[in-house]
Amino acid sequence: MSTRRKKFSLLLTSLMALTLLVTACGGNNNAASNNNASGSTPSKSEKPVELIWYTVGAPQKDADLVMAEVNKYTKEKINATIKLKMIDFGDYSQKMQVMAASGEPMDIMFTCSWAFDYVQNARKGAFMQLDDLLQNQGKDIVATLDPAFLEGSKVDGHNYGVPANKELPAQEVWRFNKELVDKYNLDITNVKSMESLIPLLKTIKENEPGVTPYAMVKDFVPVMPFDYVIEKLPMAVYLDTEDYKVVNILETPELKETLKTVRTFYKEGFVSPEVSTVTSVDDLYKSGKWLVDRASTQPFADNLWSTSMGYPIVSTPAGDPIIYNWSVMGSMQAISANSKYPEKAMEFLNLLNTDPVLRNMIDSGIEGVHYEKVSENVMKNLDKSKDYDMPTFAFGNVMLTYLNEGDPENKWDEFKKFNESGIDAPLLGFNFDTSKVSTELASVQNVKEEYWAALMTGTVDPDEYLPKAIEKFKAAGLDKVMAEAQRQIDEWRAATGK
Amino acid sequence: MKMVGEFFKNINRNKVMLFMVLPGALWFLFFSYLPMLGTVIAFKEYRFSRDGFWASIVNSKWVGWDNFKFLFSTDDAYVITRNTLLYNIAFIFIGLILSVILAVILSEITNKRLSKIYQTGMFLPYFLSWVIVGYFTFSFLSSDRGLLNGVFESMGIESIQWYSESKYWPFILVFVYLWKAVGYNSVVYLASIMGIDRSLYEAAMIDGASKMQQIRAITLPLLRPIITIMTLLAIGKIFYADFGLFYQVPRDSGTLYGVTNVIDTYVYRGLKTTGEIGMSAAAGLYQSVVGFTLVMASNYIVRKFDKDNALF
Numbered sequence: 001m002s003t004r005r006k007k008f009s010l011l012l013t014s015l016m017a018l019t020l021l022v023t024a025c026g027g028n029n030n031a032a033s034n035n036n037a038s039g040s041t042p043s044k045s046e047k048p049v050e051l052i053w054y055t056v057g058a059p060q061k062d063a064d065l066v067m068a069e070v071n072k073y074t075k076e077k078i079n080a081t082i083k084l085k086m087i088d089f090g091d092y093s094q095k096m097q098v099m100a101a102s103g104e105p106m107d108i109m110f111t112c113s114w115a116f117d118y119v120q121n122a123r124k125g126a127f128m129q130l131d132d133l134l135q136n137q138g139k140d141i142v143a144t145l146d147p148a149f150l151e152g153s154k155v156d157g158h159n160y161g162v163p164a165n166k167e168l169p170a171q172e173v174w175r176f177n178k179e180l181v182d183k184y185n186l187d188i189t190n191v192k193s194m195e196s197l198i199p200l201l202k203t204i205k206e207n208e209p210g211v212t213p214y215a216m217v218k219d220f221v222p223v224m225p226f227d228y229v230i231e232k233l234p235m236a237v238y239l240d241t242e243d244y245k246v247v248n249i250l251e252t253p254e255l256k257e258t259l260k261t262v263r264t265f266y267k268e269g270f271v272s273p274e275v276s277t278v279t280s281v282d283d284l285y286k287s288g289k290w291l292v293d294r295a296s297t298q299p300f301a302d303n304l305w306s307t308s309m310g311y312p313i314v315s316t317p318a319g320d321p322i323i324y325n326w327s328v329m330g331s332m333q334a335i336s337a338n339s340k341y342p343e344k345a346m347e348f349l350n351l352l353n354t355d356p357v358l359r360n361m362i363d364s365g366i367e368g369v370h371y372e373k374v375s376e377n378v379m380k381n382l383d384k385s386k387d388y389d390m391p392t393f394a395f396g397n398v399m400l401t402y403l404n405e406g407d408p409e410n411k412w413d414e415f416k417k418f419n420e421s422g423i424d425a426p427l428l429g430f431n432f433d434t435s436k437v438s439t440e441l442a443s444v445q446n447v448k449e450e451y452w453a454a455l456m457t458g459t460v461d462p463d464e465y466l467p468k469a470i471e472k473f474k475a476a477g478l479d480k481v482m483a484e485a486q487r488q489i490d491e492w493r494a495a496t497g498k
Numbered sequence: 499m500k501m502v503g504e505f506f507k508n509i510n511r512n513k514v515m516l517f518m519v520l521p522g523a524l525w526f527l528f529f530s531y532l533p534m535l536g537t538v539i540a541f542k543e544y545r546f547s548r549d550g551f552w553a554s555i556v557n558s559k560w561v562g563w564d565n566f567k568f569l570f571s572t573d574d575a576y577v578i579t580r581n582t583l584l585y586n587i588a589f590i591f592i593g594l595i596l597s598v599i600l601a602v603i604l605s606e607i608t609n610k611r612l613s614k615i616y617q618t619g620m621f622l623p624y625f626l627s628w629v630i631v632g633y634f635t636f637s638f639l640s641s642d643r644g645l646l647n648g649v650f651e652s653m654g655i656e657s658i659q660w661y662s663e664s665k666y667w668p669f670i671l672v673f674v675y676l677w678k679a680v681g682y683n684s685v686v687y688l689a690s691i692m693g694i695d696r697s698l699y700e701a702a703m704i705d706g707a708s709k710m711q712q713i714r715a716i717t718l719p720l721l722r723p724i725i726t727i728m729t730l731l732a733i734g735k736i737f738y739a740d741f742g743l744f745y746q747v748p749r750d751s752g753t754l755y756g757v758t759n760v761i762d763t764y765v766y767r768g769l770k771t772t773g774e775i776g777m778s779a780a781a782g783l784y785q786s787v788v789g790f791t792l793v794m795a796s797n798y799i800v801r802k803f804d805k806d807n808a809l810f
Contacts, residue, residue, distance in 0.1 A: 093770075093773075094770070097773040097775075100546060101544065101546065101551075101554070101773075101775050102551050103546075103550035103551040103554065117771070117773070120772065120773065121773075124544075124545050124546055124773075125545045125546035125547065125548075126546050128548075272642070273641045273642055273659065274640065274641055274642070274661060276661070276662070276751060276752060276753070277661050277749035277750065277751045337546055337547075337548040338546075338548045338549070338550065434772065435543070438568075438772060438774055438777070439564065439567045439568040439571060439777075440568075440571070441768075441772060442568040442768035442769055442772065442774070442777060443568055443571055443572045443574065443768065445767055445768045445769075445770075445771060445772070446572075446574060446759075446764055446767050446768050449750075449752060449755070449767045450752045450753075450755040450759075451752055452752065453752050454662070454751075454752045454753050459662060459753070460662070460753065475572055475573060476571075476572050476574075477571070477572075
């Protein structure tokens with residue numbers, strides 16, 4: 001017995017020695033490269049720096065080809081090359097969480113309100129604080145960006161990301177399949193609320209048996225007059241709030257009324273009977289067998305949608321343009337906390353947001369291969385463009401990108417007008433610090449997953465399930481989370497004078 | 499000092515054996531023992547540090563047992579523990595009985611070609627991912643285009659909203675799991691049946707034993723060691739639910755959570771948006787500790803009754 005124990009302790013000791021060795025090596029490496037970094041920044045004659053850039057989107061076949069061209073350009077401009085790594089939309093949050101947590105080397109990464117959550121990861125220390133870098137290497141970004149972007153994306157008073165210059169407010173619209181609208185001569189001008197859709201949906205349901213009148217997915221949430229503390233959790237303040245009181249939206253008369261309408265949609269068969277598990281309605285979009293759905297708009301969005309669907313789409317407003325935290329943080333690039341070359345990374349972001357040549361190269365590929373220019377700032381996609389199809393919004397300033405054929409000349413002016421028309425949501429600039437209630441939040445999330453989709457899509461009877469959901473949310477500790485949110489909002493108001 | 503000398507002498511004496519063990523040992527060292535140090539994350543509020551992973555661990559602040567609280571804080575704790583345990587018990591025992599029966603039947607098929615075809619057919623589902631199995635199930639259960647509801651309709655029976663009626667799901671889940679896993683397990687048993695000395699059966703036949711008697715008196719007793727080992731190993735994982743089965747097959751339908759929510763899906767749903775690594779580590783540690791205890795306990799019980807068949 002005793003020899004065995006001795007052997008075991010010997011094993012443990014060697015294990016620890018090995019661990020120390022491994023950590024020591026890691027530490028040394030870091031220190032060495034840090035020295036390199038500070039040495040190479042000032043002079044341009046030294047070896048170019050390689051920046052590792054993680055961003056969202058499906059990996060593209062011709063990415064290497066385009067990046068070779070990009071690197072030639074950036075090497076000349078800022079003596080840096082880019083290693084672009086793309087992760088598809090569905091995997092982005094999870095993969096990035098793990099990579100950030102394990103300290104994977106990276107310099108620039110995409111972050112936003114809906115993938116790889118910006119506020120939470122900024123708080124956890126995943127991103128470098130950019131206040132100084134923005135004033136120095138990134139000053140051209142500050143000059144081009146609507147100040148609301150930088151103001152609205154501050155976390156605890158500091159900037160951790162470079163927002164893309166794009167549409168600022170979020171406005172919900174009803175989108176219609178124009179072919180069906182014309183065929184039945186439907187009047188969409190008077191549509192605004194969900195109730196007002198019912199007669200139109202009824203017409204389609206009765207006359208077009210193979211068509212799903214409303215293309216709804218399980219994430220559906222009706223347009224409600226609330227500004228949510230955390231997206232898709234039932235605590236919010238009213239958009240027209242005076243006292244900033246946090247309410248449980250499940251207990252409000254507005255939601256109760258709306259859920260009745262959604263339930264009618266479900267019962268009448270306007271939506272798929274399986275809507276509470278439907279994650280995508282791409283098949284409906286592809287076949288054109290739908291009449292209406294809802295989407296966030298931007299100027300000339302109808303053109304965009306018509307092009308991507310392949311048939312005409314018309315839309316009409318379902319809400320007002322409002323600037324929310326999540327719309328401001330819709331697309332950002334952050335610099336990783338463990339970046340070895342933060343200054344270079346900011347120089348690159350600066351170039352990306354101000355230099356049309358670089359911006360369009362990354363967005364549309366190589367001129368003459370993936371696209372050709374029709375005039376000064378108008379381009380046309382060539383056949384090869386399907387091998388290099390990037391999500392435009394994710395790469396910074398969209399107002400630098402070339403217009404597509406058919407886009408109106410004043411597109412970006414309209415964007416600026418749209419941005420000015422936005423109304424500030426009450427909680428714009430407030431970010432909930434969840435660290436004190438993380439236990440309760442984990443339970444609350446589970447209750448939300450259980451009831452949210454079923455209630456919001458009308459799959460279950462709200463009269464029966466709404467009280468159940470309210471009770472379970474309470475049991476999971478929603479009241480405590482709301483109280484904490486209220487406390488932080490009050491403090492924030494006192495500090496900012498809202 | 500003498501101990502150390504002895505140790506190296508020992509190494510020298512067994513160097514060939516040790517060398518053979520080396521790759522496996524290294525694998526375990528790096529992928530099982532070294533990561534165990536990360537268990538401390540379960541007791542920390544994990545925050546990133548710019549100097550990498552180890553610095554992050556060291557610099558994060560200790561929070562004691564706080565990370566474990568969310569697992570036990572609501573009524574859901576009871577539901578998820580019950581679901582995890584009951585489903586796994588059902589899987590282990592029904593799976594065991596079916597696999598052994600199938601293995602015995604396969605071993606009795608004299609036409610080797612047919613036997614191989616059956617084996618392959620049963621083996622195939624094991625290699626499908628749960629996502630695909632989920633879509634298979636959906637093609638049967640979809641409420642408007644599913645095969646089952648189509649059959650019901652043509653027979654004049656009212657169709658069923660499968661994905662919102664929780665009462666059917668315990669059976670559906672057990673059925674789907676068995677369909678996928680039984681083929682693989684039966685091959686393990688079949689292999690050890692093939693290893694049984696044929697002369698035992700020949701002797702039994704000369705003595706006039708029937709097929710059933712042969713199976714009862716020869717096959718099953720000789721299968722007992724492998725059955726025990728397989729079951730013990732399965733019991734060690736009784737607190738781990740098959741995430742794909744419980745998440746993909748019911749299509750993450752909220753109304754079914756009462757019968758489909760298990761520890762793994764609960765942890766996933768609670769933490770996928772917040773990404774609190776400390777809490778996920780706590781859940782993992784909890785599962786490992788319970789699994790470890792269960793293996794030790796059941797091995798102890800097995801050893802009490804039948805010393806030769808115990809794992810250690």
